[in-house]
Amino acid sequence: MDKNEKREITLSLNENTSLIENEFKDSQDIKTSYFTFKNKKAAAIFIETLINEEKLSKIIFERLPGVENTPGEISEVISSSTVTTEKNTDKIVDKLLNAYVVIFSEGSDQAICFSVAENLSRDMQEPGNEMVIRGAHNGFIEDLNTNIHLIRKRIANKNLAVKYFKVGKKTNTNIAIVYMNEIANPSLVQEIEKRIRAIESDMIFNPGYMEEFLEDQPSSPFPEMLMTERPDRAMANILDGRVALLTADSPTALILPSGFFTFYQSPDDYNSRFIAGSFYRMIRMFAFFIAIFFPALYIATISYHLEVIPGELIIPIKSSIERIPYPPIIEALIMELTIELIREAGIRLPSPIGQTIGIVGGLVIGDAVVQAGLVSNITIIVVAGTAVASFVVPSPEMNTAVRMLRFPFMFAAASFGYIGISLCFILMVMNLCKLEPFGSPYFAPLAPLQLSGLKDSLIRFPDWKMSKRPKEVHPEQTTSQGPNREWDKNDSGE
Amino acid sequence: MKYSIKLFLLCLLLLFTAGCWDQLRLNDVDLIYAMGIDKTEEGDFKATVSVPRSTGGQDSGQLTSDIFSTTGKTIRELRVNLDNTIGGLLDSSKIRVILVHRALAEEDLYTILDSFYRDPRAPLASKILITEEKAESLFQGITEKPELISEYFVDLVQSAERDAIVPVVNLQNICPVMLDRGRDFHLPLISSVSSSGGNSLVTGTALFTGKKMSGQLTNNESIIANLLSDIVSKNDKIIMTTNLPDNGQSESHGYITYQIDEYKTKMNIIPKEGSYEAEFDLHLFLNVLEYPPDKLSEHDTVAKLNQDVEDDLQILTDNTVKKLQESGSDLFGIRREIMAFHNDKFDEEEEAWKESYAEMAVNVNVEVEIIHHGIIN
Structure with missing residues (x-):
C-alpha cells in the first residue's frame, strides 16, 4: 500500500535522512553531516568507508562560504562531473553503495548525488605469473576503471565497446565486457550477455567463478577461457574478435572464447624474431x-x-x-x-x-x-x-x-x-x-583445419604475413591488415 | 542417462579386471644378451647363455656376465630348462648375438632358428655367427672379460662387416633368403685363436645352400664374393695385399697394399643348350696404400702394377667361384636371374639345378685400375 510512496523521497529533510539511515540499519559507517545553504538546511549522507573525505570537503564544504550570496542551487556549487538527481530510494541506496554522496535539502524532493570515490589500489606491476622478457611490463590491477583505461589507451578507436553489468545478487559486483564493434561477432556478444544475465549467484568471488558460470563444458579438463593479467594480451585478443571480461576488484581479464593454441601464445613470441x-x-x-x-x-x-x-x-x-x-x-x-x-x-x-x-x-x-x-x-x-x-x-x-x-x-x-x-x-x-x-571450435585451427590459422599456432609466421583473423571466433572483419611491405616487392622486382 | 553411466562404469571395470595380465616388468626379467647353441654327444641341443648382471646398486654400474648352460631336445625346451636354471624370468628379446656350432649348421640352420621366428618378441636384429669350435668353449674362453660377452662378439662381427668380409645380415633378413630357391646366403664364421679356447676371430664366411651349411670361404675370398654380389657399401674399407711376381728384386719386398675405393660389377646369364653360362665383369678402382718403390705417377709403372694385381685377383676370384660351385651355394642369385629372365629354361627340380650349377661355366673378367696413390706424388 504505502510501499510505492515510501520508495520516493519527500520534501522533508528529516524524513529523508531517517529514511535512508533506516535502510542501513546497523551500519555505523553511514554518516550524515548537516549544513545550511542559503538559510536552507541540508544534509549530506555518505558511507565514510567508501569515500574520500578530503575530496568531499574540497568539492562542497570548502566552497559553501564563498557562494553564499550568489544565486543558484546546491547542485551548481558542486564541482563534480558526476552530479545527478534521484528521487527513488532504491536508486539512492545504490548510489551510496557505489561511493556517492547524497545531498538532501529542506523543501526539495530531489536528492543530489555525486561520486567521491576513494581509490585505494596498488601500483601497476608486471604480473608474476605471466612474465615476459620484453614488452610492456604493466599489468591489470584490482580496479575496473584502471583496467579498462589500460585497454582503451591501447585501442584508441570509437568501436571499442565497454558494457557494464552487475552480477552477484548480494555483492552487486561490477563487471565489464570489452570488445570491438564491427570485429567481434554480434551473436557472440549477445550470447555472452545472455549468460551473464543468467547468473543467479549471491556473490562473484573471482574470475574463476565467472568462468564456471559461463563456460560450456564444466567437466572438460581443459580451460575454456584464457585468464590474463596482461593488457597487451587482452588487447591482441580483443582485436582478434574475442571479448574480454573484466571483473571489479580483480586483476584478471577473461578472454572468451579461447582456443587451445591461445594458451600457448606468449607476448614474447611477437617480440622475438x-x-x-x-x-x-x-x-x-x-x-x-x-x-x-x-x-x-x-x-x-x-x-x-x-x-x-x-x-x-x-x-x-x-x-x-x-x-x-x-x-x-x-x-x-x-x-x-x-x-x-x-x-x-x-x-x-x-x-x-x-x-x-x-x-x-x-x-x-x-x-x-x-x-x-x-x-x-x-x-x-x-x-x-x-x-x-x-x-x-x-x-x-x-x-x-x-x-x-x-x-x-x-x-x-x-x-x-x-x-x-x-x-x-x-x-x-x-x-x-x-x-x-x-x-568457436576449441582445437582450431587443427580441427577444423584452417591453413591460414596455422600461421599463428604451431609456428609463428612473420607479423605481416598474418593478415587473417582467426576464423574460429567468426569475426565480422576477416582481414586484419592490408598488403604490407609493398616497397620490398618493388625493390626486388627492379 | 543413469543406465548409460552404469553401463559405462561396468565396461570400464571389466577392462580393469583384465588389466596387467600381460605385464612383464623389467626388474623381474633376466635378459639374455648372447646365446650359443651346440650339439651334445647324445644328440640333444645344448645352449649356453650370457646374462648380464649389475652389482653394487643404482650408482655404481658394475657389470658382470653370468654364463649358464642347459640341454634340451628342442630349442624351446632348452629355453624352458634355462628359465628353470636362472632365477628371474628369461627374456630373449634382447639377444644381440646367436652362436651356432658348425656341426648344427651343417645339419639344418632353420631348425635352430624356428623358435625365434615364431616368437613375436624375437630379437630380429641379432647377429648369427657360425663357430668352428663349440660355442660353449668360445664363451668360456674369452680371456679379457669385457663387461658384456655379447658386446665382444658383436664388435667382432661389426668390424668384419666394415672390412666387407662378412655381409651385413641378421636373424630377420636371412629368413627369406633361407627359404628362397633363387638365392643363397653366407654367414660369418668365427673360431678361437688358439686350440685351448681364448679369443676368437673371424676366419671367413660359412656358405649355405638352402638351410644347410655347405662350405666356407676365407676372408679374401669372401670379400670377392661380396663384391661380385654387389652388396659392399661405399663406406666399407676393403684393404688387400698382392704378392708381386718380381719378388725380392725391388725394395717393396714384392708386395703392394691397396684399398678398393670403388667397384663395378655386372652379371650376365647366357642360356645355352641344356645349360647356362654366367659372365661377370668386375671392375675395381684402387687406392694404393703402401708401395715403397713409388713412381706411381709414371704410366708404365701403373700399367704394370694394374696387370700384376689383376692377375692376382683373377686367380683369387676364380678360386672363389670354384668353391661356390663346389659347395652349391648360389650367393649371386644366378637361379633368381634365370627364374626372372629365362623362365622357359627354369628347372623346377632341385637336384637338376644343383648339378647344372656345379657344372655351369662361370667366367669372371676382373679389371683393375689404380686411381689414387695417397697424398704423395
Missing part, C-alpha cells in the same frame, strides 16, 4: 607432450614393452630399477605427488621460505629417496623432466590442466601399456575436438 618465436612455440608444444606422456611412457615401457629399450640403454635402466620394491606406477606416483606437494607448499609459504622448501624438497628428498632405494634414478629424471615441461605453458590454467591430465595417462599406462596410453590420447583429442566454447 619470427624464427625464434616459432622455435619457442614448438618447444612449448613439445613440452605439452612431454608433460602428459613422459611418465606414462616410462611406466608402460618398464612394465610392458621392455623390448623397445635400446640394448645399450637397457642394462643401466635395469640396474637402476632392479632393487626398487614398488611397481613403476607407485614409484612414479610417489615422486609426482612429492613434486606437487613441494609446488603447493612453495606457493602458500612466503617467498623466502618457499625457495627453501623448493631446495629442501627438490634436492634433499630427491637424493635421499634414491639413496634409500624407494625410487629409481630414472624415475627422478622422468618426473623432474615432466615437472619442468609442465611449467613451460604460458598460462597457469593450462598448466594445471596438463598436470592433472598426466595422472589418467599414468594409470592407463600401468594397466594396459602403450594401448592404454593411445586410448587415453584418443579420448583427450576427442575432447579437444568436441569442445566448442561459445560456438
Whole structure:
C-alpha cells in the first residue's frame, strides 16, 4: 500500500535522512553531516568507508562560504562531473553503495548525488605469473576503471565497446565486457550477455567463478577461457574478435572464447624474431607432450614393452630399477605427488621460505629417496623432466590442466601399456575436438583445419604475413591488415 | 542417462579386471644378451647363455656376465630348462648375438632358428655367427672379460662387416633368403685363436645352400664374393695385399697394399643348350696404400702394377667361384636371374639345378685400375 510512496523521497529533510539511515540499519559507517545553504538546511549522507573525505570537503564544504550570496542551487556549487538527481530510494541506496554522496535539502524532493570515490589500489606491476622478457611490463590491477583505461589507451578507436553489468545478487559486483564493434561477432556478444544475465549467484568471488558460470563444458579438463593479467594480451585478443571480461576488484581479464593454441601464445613470441618465436612455440608444444606422456611412457615401457629399450640403454635402466620394491606406477606416483606437494607448499609459504622448501624438497628428498632405494634414478629424471615441461605453458590454467591430465595417462599406462596410453590420447583429442566454447571450435585451427590459422599456432609466421583473423571466433572483419611491405616487392622486382 | 553411466562404469571395470595380465616388468626379467647353441654327444641341443648382471646398486654400474648352460631336445625346451636354471624370468628379446656350432649348421640352420621366428618378441636384429669350435668353449674362453660377452662378439662381427668380409645380415633378413630357391646366403664364421679356447676371430664366411651349411670361404675370398654380389657399401674399407711376381728384386719386398675405393660389377646369364653360362665383369678402382718403390705417377709403372694385381685377383676370384660351385651355394642369385629372365629354361627340380650349377661355366673378367696413390706424388 504505502510501499510505492515510501520508495520516493519527500520534501522533508528529516524524513529523508531517517529514511535512508533506516535502510542501513546497523551500519555505523553511514554518516550524515548537516549544513545550511542559503538559510536552507541540508544534509549530506555518505558511507565514510567508501569515500574520500578530503575530496568531499574540497568539492562542497570548502566552497559553501564563498557562494553564499550568489544565486543558484546546491547542485551548481558542486564541482563534480558526476552530479545527478534521484528521487527513488532504491536508486539512492545504490548510489551510496557505489561511493556517492547524497545531498538532501529542506523543501526539495530531489536528492543530489555525486561520486567521491576513494581509490585505494596498488601500483601497476608486471604480473608474476605471466612474465615476459620484453614488452610492456604493466599489468591489470584490482580496479575496473584502471583496467579498462589500460585497454582503451591501447585501442584508441570509437568501436571499442565497454558494457557494464552487475552480477552477484548480494555483492552487486561490477563487471565489464570489452570488445570491438564491427570485429567481434554480434551473436557472440549477445550470447555472452545472455549468460551473464543468467547468473543467479549471491556473490562473484573471482574470475574463476565467472568462468564456471559461463563456460560450456564444466567437466572438460581443459580451460575454456584464457585468464590474463596482461593488457597487451587482452588487447591482441580483443582485436582478434574475442571479448574480454573484466571483473571489479580483480586483476584478471577473461578472454572468451579461447582456443587451445591461445594458451600457448606468449607476448614474447611477437617480440622475438619470427624464427625464434616459432622455435619457442614448438618447444612449448613439445613440452605439452612431454608433460602428459613422459611418465606414462616410462611406466608402460618398464612394465610392458621392455623390448623397445635400446640394448645399450637397457642394462643401466635395469640396474637402476632392479632393487626398487614398488611397481613403476607407485614409484612414479610417489615422486609426482612429492613434486606437487613441494609446488603447493612453495606457493602458500612466503617467498623466502618457499625457495627453501623448493631446495629442501627438490634436492634433499630427491637424493635421499634414491639413496634409500624407494625410487629409481630414472624415475627422478622422468618426473623432474615432466615437472619442468609442465611449467613451460604460458598460462597457469593450462598448466594445471596438463598436470592433472598426466595422472589418467599414468594409470592407463600401468594397466594396459602403450594401448592404454593411445586410448587415453584418443579420448583427450576427442575432447579437444568436441569442445566448442561459445560456438568457436576449441582445437582450431587443427580441427577444423584452417591453413591460414596455422600461421599463428604451431609456428609463428612473420607479423605481416598474418593478415587473417582467426576464423574460429567468426569475426565480422576477416582481414586484419592490408598488403604490407609493398616497397620490398618493388625493390626486388627492379 | 543413469543406465548409460552404469553401463559405462561396468565396461570400464571389466577392462580393469583384465588389466596387467600381460605385464612383464623389467626388474623381474633376466635378459639374455648372447646365446650359443651346440650339439651334445647324445644328440640333444645344448645352449649356453650370457646374462648380464649389475652389482653394487643404482650408482655404481658394475657389470658382470653370468654364463649358464642347459640341454634340451628342442630349442624351446632348452629355453624352458634355462628359465628353470636362472632365477628371474628369461627374456630373449634382447639377444644381440646367436652362436651356432658348425656341426648344427651343417645339419639344418632353420631348425635352430624356428623358435625365434615364431616368437613375436624375437630379437630380429641379432647377429648369427657360425663357430668352428663349440660355442660353449668360445664363451668360456674369452680371456679379457669385457663387461658384456655379447658386446665382444658383436664388435667382432661389426668390424668384419666394415672390412666387407662378412655381409651385413641378421636373424630377420636371412629368413627369406633361407627359404628362397633363387638365392643363397653366407654367414660369418668365427673360431678361437688358439686350440685351448681364448679369443676368437673371424676366419671367413660359412656358405649355405638352402638351410644347410655347405662350405666356407676365407676372408679374401669372401670379400670377392661380396663384391661380385654387389652388396659392399661405399663406406666399407676393403684393404688387400698382392704378392708381386718380381719378388725380392725391388725394395717393396714384392708386395703392394691397396684399398678398393670403388667397384663395378655386372652379371650376365647366357642360356645355352641344356645349360647356362654366367659372365661377370668386375671392375675395381684402387687406392694404393703402401708401395715403397713409388713412381706411381709414371704410366708404365701403373700399367704394370694394374696387370700384376689383376692377375692376382683373377686367380683369387676364380678360386672363389670354384668353391661356390663346389659347395652349391648360389650367393649371386644366378637361379633368381634365370627364374626372372629365362623362365622357359627354369628347372623346377632341385637336384637338376644343383648339378647344372656345379657344372655351369662361370667366367669372371676382373679389371683393375689404380686411381689414387695417397697424398704423395
